[in-house]
Amino acid sequence: MMTCFQLHQIEEPCSLGAHAGVIVPPSWIIKVRKPQESKWRPFMLKPLPSPLMKPVLVFVNPKSGGNQGTKVLQMFMWILNPRQVFDLSQGGLREALELYRKVPNLRILACGGDGTVGWILSALDELGMTPHPPVAVLPLGTGNDLARTLNWGGGYTDEPVSKVLCQVEDGSVVQLDRWNLQVERSPAQPEEGTQKLPLNVFNNYFSLGFDAHVTLEFHESREANPEKFNSRFRNKMFYAGAAFSDFLQRSSRDLSKHVRVVCDGTDLTPKIQEQKFQCIVFLNIPRYCAGTMPWGNTGDHRDFEPQRHDDGCIEVIGFTLSSLAALQVGGHGERLHQCREVTLTTFKTIAVQVDGEPCRLAPSTLRISLRNQANMVQKSKRRTSVPLLNDPHAVPERLRLRVNRISLQDYDRLQFDRERLRDICECVSIAVGIVVVRGDCDLETCRLYIDRLQEVRTHTDECRGLPRPGSAHRLSPNWSFLDSTSADRFYRIDKAQEHLHYVTEICQEEVFILDHGGLAGGPATGMPDLVVEPNSGFFRGTSLLVRDSTGCSALHLASQHGHTEVVRFILEHGEGDTALHKAASQKHHAVCHLLMDSGASLIKTNFKGKTPVEQARNAGDQELASYLTSKQLPTTVSHEDLETAV
Template identity: 60%
Template sequence: MGFAFRKAITKSGLQHLAPPPPAPGALCSEPERQIRSTVDWSESATYGEHIWFETNVSGDFCYVGEQYCVAKMLQKSVSRRKCAACKIVVHTPCIEQLEKINFRCKPSFRESGSRNIREPTFVRHHWVHRRRQDGKCRHCGKGFQQKFTFHSKEIVAISCSWCKQAYHSKVSCFMLQQIEEPCSLGVHAAVVIPPTWILRARRPQNTLKASKKKKRASFKRKSSKKGPEEGRWRPFIIRPTPSPLMKPLLVFVNPKSGGNQGAKIIQSFLWYLNPRQVFDLSQGGPKEALEMYRKVHNLRILACGGDGTVGWILSTLDQLRLKPPPPVAILPLGTGNDLARTLNWGGGYTDEPVSKILSHVEEGNVVQLDRWDLRAEPNPDAGPEERDEGATDRLPLDVFNNYFSLGFDAHVTLEFHESREANPEKFNSRFRNKMFYAGTAFSDFLMGSSKDLAKHIRVVCDGTDLTPKIQDLKPQCIVFLNIPRYCAGTMPWGHPGEHHDFEPQRHDDGYLEVIGFTMTSLAALQVGGHGERLTQCREVVLTTSKAIPVQVDGEPCKLAASRIRIALRNQATMVQKAKRRSAAPLHSDQQPVPEQLRIQVSRVSMHDYEALHYDKEQLKEASVPLGTVVVPGDSDLELCRAHIERLQQQEHEGAGAKSPTCQKLSPKWCFLDATTASRFYRIDRAQEHLNYVTEIAQDEIYILDPELLGASARPDLPTPTSPLPTSPCSPTLRSLPGDVAPPKGEELIEAAKRNNFCKLQELHRAGGDLMHRDEQSRTLLHHAVSTGSKEVVRYLLDHAPPEILDAVEENGETCLHQAAALGQRTICHYIVEAGASLMKTDQQGDTPRQRAEKAQDTELAAYLENRQHYQMIQREDQETAV
């Protein structure tokens, strides 16, 4: 690209990012600007401010350029940060230098200025120079040449961080007139809140005339009747321009849900949306945001968290009394996620692209959800001998969306909560939590603390006394259920069609299902069983004669003898994930759906999926054929699953488990979507009925089997846990007599250098030290990597102490640094899966991933980046557990 053209882009493309003249007193001059990782809603918010997160990304040149790069001047390695909203990468000390090149982030609001605030405006593109860019040029349709070193200066693309359009950085592709054209906001424009809607307001003057003070006081009195959002000044005002095609979205993320998944996914939403429509619930809850956006037409809400997070948002909407109430969609990040399962959002988030999630929210159907009031008062007929000092007269919640229960399940949950509050450091591991639940349930079963539940309760449903029926059943748990799902996906009322004596179960019919459980039926729940169906009713009066454990949507307490009334409160407006209207494949909408579909099924191991899901072609090559199924052309994945399991059972019975193809499928296998995104991603089993076979596959359907060995998926990549391949020299190995001196270290090094696998085994059996180093501190593993000997590397990984993995030679390189620099993908796979650290740096400050990038091996670098991220998560979990 010519100098004049680049200069024009820099000048024109960045001018529109510079802020307009600030309003008097609107901006505060600070000696040092704060590095922010959250959106600033104060009156001192900076126009075009970046949102920084720490990153290990090294494939992008520091965006400020060599002239202003502090790290370049210091000539040392420093930490880097990435802006979640525009995805530029800079050294941490270089953030202040962005002012000198006049580069700001995509503006998330507009200044009031002197123009009429109702004047229609449009959004301009936010052009960013990229030294790495995926996809193809919008003009010529060709891919972008990738540059890998951190010090690469060449700009390969220019892309907009609003609409994501990207062009080659040359005159023939990126025309100068495109700089000033309006931005469409991209494929998700219908849910993006334009920055032109968000107006920074001026603070009212402090000096007012006496007459105006009186008017203002009168206004405050009137405003107190209008609603909580009126009558007080806010730094930002929302001035929407309604459109019937728009469904503006507010995203609320609970960063602590689902093992801190929320903290990671929030960055993706900041990239796809306006940062001022994404809210971290740990920063004050949803109320302020909902008040601010209450006048936005067609507003939708996405709750990212567990069922408790959804209940929090619904209760806040009740308080604010928004008319009409915005419908709420769910991205399940919790553990049970029963409400999310009911509304087709699945049992938990895995790795579905955020872009797909936004499309589902936009296309989802609006449905109603019953919400139930709970009113508890002390039972006046209970004697003093029935009082329990540890009991309370108040329920933890006065409304429920999912269920209210008492007895065994509530007692187990209460024990867990009380133990966690007393010793929180012992409950930071999901595995430990599950073990505690299991242990508590078993001890409660042995003690039989809930076996006399029926003697201490009276249940009246719609005026009918069910107490005699309950006493005959002798349940240890009673559940008042609003939705079909309970206890992480089980169906306690039974599957549709199994309850002919009752109306079909619905979440919007104004009826509760009342179910009793014995210990036997509780145990059968996990294998498809159900409880004793007692009744369906509109109102419940429950009377307890002693303190009994209860829980409301998972919140437990020990409730003193009480009289509890359950009645319909209202209906919440929700978004239900919709099934596509057509089974036509996404890649070819014009093709008719065949009556029958004959399709090849192939499965992928978890090792290969984690390593290669970013590369479709490599993952397809790594897959193992399972067989062929014939299904109707309009089959959804639930039907396809039944055909695959029938096929696999026939194959297994006929051929036995003699080959990878015949290895039995594990119960946890799931479908992979291979067509609708730039990479493979998993489909939650609870959402299989929403997807057609032709949606996720073209000529072949792929499934992920977590128990399939990586060696089976790719014979040339045996897993570290698989047995070492037999060698012709193996039978001749013998231990030498005790009086024979062990081999010298030089002999071992020579065997490793010469790729003499049999000799190395013989020397090791004779007592050779596999941790021996040469004069340059290089281990046997360093030498085996340098010669590319896969057999020797595998042998050392299986037999040498773990310390060999991260041992460094004189220049600070580990064996993984060396393998990455040489582009040895298979050996890198061996070393990483054996547990080598991906965070270690050599004397130049490079990690193994950075060495692969310098070697311009993009696929290896991407694999190492994936595993590095996974390793960091594991380390955080281990530190938290400790």
């Protein structure tokens, strides 16, 4: 921008570069004398409307996420007009919004945690800006649940801010429900605690009980010793320790005895007391507690509507300590209600939290009702380069990719020297293997096949009597993709955003992955197995252990559809997984006979606890069920992946 300002002074045109659509041109800014009644605004704006422009107003909270915001602030200052980038630690949020309120097509980028986003949305409400400018999120906080919901990921890694600006400009505008919290003082004798909540509006959730008590301990400790909470990792470690301490003290065990919950006129108190919930959450967005899904997946809703953040309804969920712990491994709470109004009465001082801001609330009556809807920017899934019309080679049907692992040490050393990192990759990377995927495969799907490479290699080595690969050659569980093509350097893709990126966006013939836990290694001693995406045919070297995105192997699919010859081929030429459940549920007698002759297990249960015999009975085939019962055999030997040989 400094170059543009200098060119402007000598009246030479400036294109504003690649981000001209989001930059506030210097010609819009008019310097004014400081009026005596104002101590803040030394300039004013006179925008020239253009349908091609979507100016972005950037607010950065330097204290969010372990003070990561300071570096982000400097990068935006460098790329954009400094007059459109604001440091929230210096104040001026309301003044900045007032200054830019007449700018057409304005978009806002909130760089911080979910609390920073709420702060900005509340300021927009106070100013009554019409139309309400949509707000995008660069997640710098600890939980970042709203950012995850809007596809901005669980935390900023090292993506170039130029890419972030493109995503803000191209993102789609969606609605976000916002909820009022009104507190009425209880006529009972006052106890220890406050009658005022830290926030009277929430965007994510309001909760009381165990989780709020843990958040309160974290908040009080951070206020007392802020220097100890300077990174997301340390913050999460403290949360884990506080949760364990609160679990031992059982401070929320009697929550159900001291609350009354009425949703749209329905009293939920008897059910809450019956199940002895120790935490109650009123949820507006699908994500909670750093990315978990307490309402469950869409297919699990049964008697309820799928959860949305723009439907004017709030979800009420109850948790025991065990169900709270299960959240981290894909579990969910007890779904209690979907409603538009809530009346919550507490009869003792209880820990509560509003969008992560906790307090001890004295006995009160709270009323939750819909406030309004805010415009938000949701990151979209799109290709960075649009294929040419009628060009069959623009998106290849299949991609054959060599997977290269780069250690964290090597990445930190060579991250900004893309060409050098490519040149010496043969020395600093270890080849994980080769995957063949569809041309339109996204990173989330590609991850499944890369993870499978590790399993295939380990299984193959064991079958050959070779020792298991050392830790230096195994990928750590939290590895991440590296974009090696769309910027002038390598950068990480956040795992929560992998479903938004196509493989073709980040690589060509080689895909690079960052192994966060691995050690720097030498060149690979040999190429591991080849993994081919299902439905691509049989290739020499293809493992028959490969599964599709639903977890089905070739043996599963052949058994399910009654392909007896294919089942025989797989049993003769490769190792398979349990398939008898599928064959029995589809009543394929010949396949079941073949599987039994090969030693299939009759006592192994599926994820619903059903045996193959029960599957046959459920399918209404008593003859097949009787046959399988007559073939009951002792337990078969299991492999490490918890599946039997067949």
